[in-house]
Amino acid sequence: MVIAATLAILVAMILAVIRAVVGPSLYDRILAVNMFGTKTVLLISLLGFMMGRPEFLDIAMVYALINFISVIGVLRLSDAFNAKHNGQVADLVKRDP
Amino acid sequence: MEGVLSLLSAFFLLIGSFLCLSGGVGILRFPDFYTRMHAAGVTDTLAATMILIGLMLQNPEMLVIIKLILILLMTLFISPAASHALGQAAALNNLPPLVNVQIKDLEKGSASGDKTSKS
Amino acid sequence: MRHKISLSIILIVFWLLNSGHYNYLILALGAASIAIVxxxxxxxxxVDHESQTIHLSLEYPRFGLWLIKEIVVANLTVVKHIWLGNKTITPTVKVIKASQTTDVGKVIYANSITLTPGTVTLGLVNDEIMxxxxxxxxxxxxxxGDMDSRVSRLEQSW
Incomplete structure (x- = not known):
């Protein structure tokens, strides 16, 4: 059963990579990479159990933290936090019918 | 007892795998960035929970179970922060969300959703 | 001071649970790391009442159980719509009001919204959540307002 779950996660990772390559906007790509990262955490844990070495869980934990930091770092680079807040939020809401 | 535990574990792993696959399909299938974010949310929350619970039932060692619980808690705390940062960045940079009306327009014309969501 | 003690206890428990080795050298290294942190x-x-919410810790388990139930239900809905296809979804953006008074309460509410699949918080300005x-x-x-009132109750419980 662990092997089946590993295969399912690998398929989901492939789908995420497809979205990262195709994805029209920058944010689609970041989203796909983020999802790829969380899948990697699960994959490392499953592989550790498959090989009978639960010490892999430490690596999975560190990977979860690195994944978070990398997403926030890329978002910083994409200049998200310099945008003015109030006006654009109002603009977005106006589009809602 | 052993048999029941491994059966339960297989059950949880199976549900987790199905949810993972659904999230992967959803991230390809949904029409724009914001809706895809919901699909990624499925794999972040319930799929990860199910797979980690399935693994917990496989190994009776206390330390391993505690580490799995820690990974689960970290995932549950980190994923909303990351997706909120992502969604806010997209909204502030004026990536327009598809709303109801636009989807109905899309169905009349045969344009794909990806083109409209490009800012 | 309370908050520093609570942070130290959390870090000590985290170290002891993660290391698994309990000889003097490792424990001394752990104590040094925790002191530096x-x-x-x-x-x-x-380190204040916002990062260490000890005044809320008694109420967390009940809210957590309720949130888990909500997450499971919301997940099933989203998975159903993934397999039913794009014609069944109706994406919506809307600004809703948060009735919480403290920043911690608002953040807990916004995070709960994001954690439930199917709804994502895009922005939080004063008491308006998009x-x-x-x-x-x-x-x-x-x-x-079910989730809203539950978070408000959680926040006012101290």
């Missing part, structure tokens, strides 16, 4: 956190001035929902019923459910 608490010192840096003190100098950064981030929410993107996959289907319109999700917004209706949020506006009915």
């Amino acid at each position: 608490v010192l840096i956190a003190h100098r950064m001035d981030v 929410v993107h929902a996959l289907i319109q019923e999700n917004i209706v459910a949020l506006e009915s």
Whole structure:
């Protein structure tokens, strides 16, 4: 059963990579990479159990933290936090019918 | 007892795998960035929970179970922060969300959703 | 002071659970690391009632159980719509009001919204939360105020 779950996660990772390559906007790509990262955490844990070495869980934990930091770092680079807040939020809401 | 535990574990792993696959399909299938974010949310929350619970039932060692619980808690705390940062960045940079009306327009014309969501 | 003690206890428990080796050298290294971390956190001035919400800790388990139930239900809805296809979804953006008074309460509310699949918080300004929902019923459910009142109760419980 662990092997089946590993295969399912690998398929989901492939789908995420497809979205990262195709994805029209920058944010689609970041989203796909983020999802790829969380899948990697699960994959490392499953592989550790498959090989009978639960010490892999430490690596999975560190990977979860690195994944978070990398997403926030890329978002910083994409200049998200310099945008003015109030006006654009109002603009977005106006589009809602 | 052993048999029941491994059966339960297989059950949880199976549900987790199905949810993972659904999230992967959803991230390809949904029409724009914001809706895809919901699909990624499925794999972040319930799929990860199910797979980690399935693994917990496989190994009776206390330390391993505690580490799995820690990974689960970290995932549950980190994923909303990351997706909120992502969604806010997209909204502030004026990536327009598809709303109801636009989807109905899309169905009349045969344009794909990806083109409209490009800012 | 309470908050520093609580941070130290959390870090000590975290170290002991993760290391699994209990000889003197490792324990001394752990104590040194924890002391350095608490010192840096003190100098950064981030150890206060916002990062260490000990006044809420008794109420967390009940809210957590309720949130888990909500997450499971919302997940099933989203998975159903993934397999039913794009024609069944009705994406909506709407601004809703948060009735919480403290910043911690608002953040807990916004995070709960994001953690539930089907609804994502896009922005939080003062007491207005902009929410993107996959289907319109999700917004209706949020506006009915069940989660809102639960978070308010959690926040006022101390």
